Amino acid sequence: MKRIALLGATGSIGTQTLDIIRRNSNIFKLVSMSLGKNIVLGRKIIQEFKPKVVSVISKEDCDTLKIDYPDIEFYYGVEGLTEVATQKDVDIVITAVMGSVGLKPTLAAIECKKTIGLANKETLVTAGHLVVESAKRNNVQIIPVDSEHSAIFQCLQGEGTNEISRIILTASGGSFRDKNRDELKGVTVKDALNHPNWSMGAKITIDSATMLNKGLEVIEAHWLFNLPYEKIEVLLHKESIIHSMVEFKDTSVIAQLGNPDMRVPIQYAITYPNRLELVERPLNLWEISTLNFKKLDFNRYPGLKLAYEAGKVGGTMPTVLNAANEVAVDAFLQNKIKFLEIEEIIEKVLNMHTSIHNPDIYVINEVDEWTRRMVYSKIK
Ligand code: NDP
Ligand code: MG
Numbered sequence: 001m002k003r004i005a006l007l008g009a010t011g012s013i014g015t016q017t018l019d020i021i022r023r024n025s026n027i028f029k030l031v032s033m034s035l036g037k038n039i040v041l042g043r044k045i046i047q048e049f050k051p052k053v054v055s056v057i058s059k060e061d062c063d064t065l066k067i068d069y070p071d072i073e074f075y076y077g078v079e080g081l082t083e084v085a086t087q088k089d090v091d092i093v094i095t096a097v098m099g100s101v102g103l104k105p106t107l108a109a110i111e112c113k114k115t116i117g118l119a120n121k122e123t124l125v126t127a128g129h130l131v132v133e134s135a136k137r138n139n140v141q142i143i144p145v146d147s148e149h150s151a152i153f154q155c156l157q158g159e160g161t162n163e164i165s166r167i168i169l170t171a172s173g174g175s176f177r178d179k180n181r182d183e184l185k186g187v188t189v190k191d192a193l194n195h196p197n198w199s200m201g202a203k204i205t206i207d208s209a210t211m212l213n214k215g216l217e218v219i220e221a222h223w224l225f226n227l228p229y230e231k232i233e234v235l236l237h238k239e240s241i242i243h244s245m246v247e248f249k250d251t252s253v254i255a256q257l258g259n260p261d262m263r264v265p266i267q268y269a270i271t272y273p274n275r276l277e278l279v280e281r282p283l284n285l286w287e288i289s290t291l292n293f294k295k296l297d298f299n300r301y302p303g304l305k306l307a308y309e310a311g312k313v314g315g316t317m318p319t320v321l322n323a324a325n326e327v328a329v330d331a332f333l334q335n336k337i338k339f340l341e342i343e344e345i346i347e348k349v350l351n352m353h354t355s356i357h358n359p360d361i362y363v364i365n366e367v368d369e370w371t372r373r374m375v376y377s378k379i380k
Contacts, residue, residue: 008096009033032084055080085109095120117269119145121220125322128223143269150265151243151256168245170237174208197240215307236294303343315355316367323371324349
């Protein structure tokens with residue numbers, strides 16, 4: 001029996017993780033979980049999966065739920081996320097909250113020697129060096145859930161990092177891939193949320209449209225696979241069938257393919273190094289017939305360029321990139337700023353910041369908070 005903690009159970013990755021657990025209830029057990037504000041869905045999940053420990057965002061929701069489910073331990077806030085992630089009888093923590101709020105519970109879980117199934121890329125962008133160092137020191141494995149990183153992780157089984165000449169992350173191009181920069185001026189939230197290939201949470205769907213998602217993924221790949229940015233490339237591939245590729249020093253390329261279905265990388269993270277049947281539509285390449293590829297243009301996607309630059313500077317620069325993006329995307333979703341202002345704001349705040357080298361968790365938190373204040377002041 002594999003005992004699972006799930007951070008972000010009510011989200012897109014969260015509910016798909018629950019589907020995997022539901023289909024394999026003889027071997028997987030949900031021990032603890034967190035949700036945010038979606039209490040209606042949270043109650044349904046609690047009733048079906050009967051976890052021992054649950055955390056929510058607010059104290060009010062926590063107090064109400066305690067009365068309704070006296071057999072369950074309830075917590076709230078970031079401390080609650082940490083409780084969920086560090087339960088004694090948990091084997092693997094699936095981190096599927098949105099945003100850098102995932103950092104603290106992830107670090108705590110690693111210190112408790114839990115295997116991490118990492119979907120929450122913002123955590124690695126915010127403080128990748130702390131997460132990777134702690135995982136190394138505690139001999140903890142971080143298994144990627146993000147489809148591109150799962151693909152690379154699968155391509156690298158049995159291979160050494162020294163053999164890699166580059167990794168190629170594929171990008172669908174998001175909801176506006178057929179628009180030029182001029183056509184992006186008047187786009188709405190509704191247009192931006194209409195992703196052609198994947199159904200995901202709102203924030204990552206906007207990140208895909210700005211290509212910031214791929215930028216965060218480049219930084220995520222840098223930390224997960226210990227590779228310099230020069231060896232990480234992005235390729236436009238609109239069908240999202242090749243999830244990513246590794247080129248080795250003899251020019252041989254290994255790719256991982258599949259229909260776009262996040263349950264495949266989620267399940268692999270839980271079962272690694274083994275695999276489990278997932279009865280779904282198989283990949284029939286004859287049905288797809290053609291796969292398209294296009295060179296990525298940084299002028300069309302300046303957000304990706306900003307991410308590469310922030311990653312290369314390192315220190316607290318990626319922390320600023322991530323926090324500025326989180327606040328700007330939230331403001332766009334609330335119709336407070338225009339789509340193109342997301343990258344404008346990020347660039348302005350990055351330019352205001354001087355990177356701090358090798359930051360500890362306190363510096364990371366300060367810089368994250370400073371960035372959020374700066375972005376709020378620009379939005380007002
Ligand atoms: P969703 O927005 O669908 O879900 C986010 C989850 O986190 C929800 O359970 C939400 O709770 C909870 N949450 C949000 N904010 C907080 C907070 N401040 N404190 C505690 N809990 C919070 O996001 P996704 O599932 O799409 O994405 C989750 C993570 O996985 C992100 O880091 C994303 O980049 C990554 N990812 C997602 C993919 C996808 O296909 N969706 C693919 C690859 C990576 P509630 O809804 O109850 O308020
Ligand atoms: Mg991805």
